[in-house]
Amino acid sequence: MQLTLYGTRGSFPYAGEKSSEYGQNTSCVAIQDGDELLILDAGTGILRIPQSLLMNRKRVDILLTHLHIDHIQGLGFFKPMFNPNCEVNIWGPVAYNKSLKERLNRYLSPPLFPVHFRDLPCNMKLHEIGRNEFNIGNFLINTDFICHPGPTVAFRVTNGKKTIAYFPDHEPAISPNIWKADKSWLSGAELAEGVDVLMHDSQFTDVEYSTRVGWGHSTFKDALRFGKICNVKKLLLFHHDPDHNDEQLESIYQDLMQTNPVDFEVILAKESDIIEL
Amino acid sequence: MASFDLEIILSRQLAECLGTAMFITDPAGNLIFYNEPAETILGRRFEDTGPMNVDLWARIFTPLGIDGHPLNPEELPLVQTLTYKKPAHGSFFIHNLEGETHQITVTSFPLNGRGDRHLGAVAFFWTN
Numbered sequence: 001m002q003l004t005l006y007g008t009r010g011s012f013p014y015a016g017e018k019s020s021e022y023g024q025n026t027s028c029v030a031i032q033d034g035d036e037l038l039i040l041d042a043g044t045g046i047l048r049i050p051q052s053l054l055m056n057r058k059r060v061d062i063l064l065t066h067l068h069i070d071h072i073q074g075l076g077f078f079k080p081m082f083n084p085n086c087e088v089n090i091w092g093p094v095a096y097n098k099s100l101k102e103r104l105n106r107y108l109s110p111p112l113f114p115v116h117f118r119d120l121p122c123n124m125k126l127h128e129i130g131r132n133e134f135n136i137g138n139f140l141i142n143t144d145f146i147c148h149p150g151p152t153v154a155f156r157v158t159n160g161k162k163t164i165a166y167f168p169d170h171e172p173a174i175s176p177n178i179w180k181a182d183k184s185w186l187s188g189a190e191l192a193e194g195v196d197v198l199m200h201d202s203q204f205t206d207v208e209y210s211t212r213v214g215w216g217h218s219t220f221k222d223a224l225r226f227g228k229i230c231n232v233k234k235l236l237l238f239h240h241d242p243d244h245n246d247e248q249l250e251s252i253y254q255d256l257m258q259t260n261p262v263d264f265e266v267i268l269a270k271e272s273d274i275i276e277l
Numbered sequence: 278m279a280s281f282d283l284e285i286i287l288s289r290q291l292a293e294c295l296g297t298a299m300f301i302t303d304p305a306g307n308l309i310f311y312n313e314p315a316e317t318i319l320g321r322r323f324e325d326t327g328p329m330n331v332d333l334w335a336r337i338f339t340p341l342g343i344d345g346h347p348l349n350p351e352e353l354p355l356v357q358t359l360t361y362k363k364p365a366h367g368s369f370f371i372h373n374l375e376g377e378t379h380q381i382t383v384t385s386f387p388l389n390g391r392g393d394r395h396l397g398a399v400a401f402f403w404t405n
Binding site: 173 | 279280281282283284286287289293310391392
């Protein structure tokens with residue numbers, strides 16, 4: 001199994017020299033296992049997936065954690081959407097009163113987008129998910145709602161040999177007391193338990209978080225704490241805040257690791273990185 | 278151990294932040310959490326009691342009607358909410374585990390998650 005990080009940035013794309021190392025595009029990760037391909041989120045990073053990987057594919061599966069703009073911004077420009085011979089399966093969180101189609105249509109329609117969702121030529125199939133388990137090809141996928149404003153899910157994906165978890169936007173503990181409770185009270189803990197790789201939100205420093213409680217994101221320290229509680233083998237700090245340039249990210253990371261040693265590998269997610277499992 | 282549903286987890290996060298006493302139960306009526314203000318009224322810390330089944334918590338706090346007669350579990354607002362999946366409200370006395378008597382007023386409502394899932398109930402209560 002192979003992970004390719006096509007977009008690691010949170011909130012909005014951050015172009016420029018100062019972000020060239022850790023990433024400029026918003027959330028998108030591709031998982032490959034042989035010929036099988038899963039795409040996690042459709043931020044602007046989805047547009048970096050090479051055509052060679054998509055060209056002759058009859059089916060594409062895109063799993064959306066939620067519909068905030070930084071996770072769907074690339075969708076309307078994703079080439080398989082315009083291929084009538086391609087079946088595009090979009091999996092996204094169920095909501096109370098609007099279907100996934102209605103909600104995606106808000107973005108993929110004028111005036112925000114020139115083409116109506118219904119006019120996209122691909123063979124579109126939409127799947128609403130919540131707390132589910134399902135297969136796509138060789139992958140077994142578990143999903144569950146997690147703490148983030150609006151319907152938001154996280155993913156646990158396994159090929160039977162290796163397992164990854166994907167939590168790009170997650171605020172596990174609005175109340176700090178939650179860290180003291182049994183982990184069954186920790187949003188998403190079951191999905192992340194014991195995974196080989198956890199990709200987890202680390203948008204804010206402690207100081208930044210103090211004025212952003214409830215916005216749905218984690219601090220670097222909370223990402224570390226979540227990984228430790230869930231016994232992960234490797235943690236990728238993900239969804240970098242656009243206010244953090246490469247130099248700042250490295251400085252935050254160095255300080256974090258010096259003051260919070262853990263017995264698993266922790267790295268800053270870097271756009272274009274390929275992780276072999 | 279399986280995680281609780283997110284709606285239950287968020288309810289606990291709310292409870293942890295409130296100055297109002299709050300109970301959370303699962304669909305079977307098991308008391309799965311109560312917060313610090315509730316601990317003060319009930320006379321026991323949640324850490325000490327842990328989760329309790331409905332038969333236990335409906336008796337252990339010795340509910341009494343306004344006229345002093347012992348209340349059956351089915352007369353308690355939270356039990357009514359769990360039974361009928363509807364909001365309920367009422368006032369009564371409890372003898373807590375410290376031997377103190379409090380008159381309390383309870384408002385309870387069912388917790389229904391996305392996808393029409395019944396996840397349990399929440400009760401807020403106030404001392405009069």
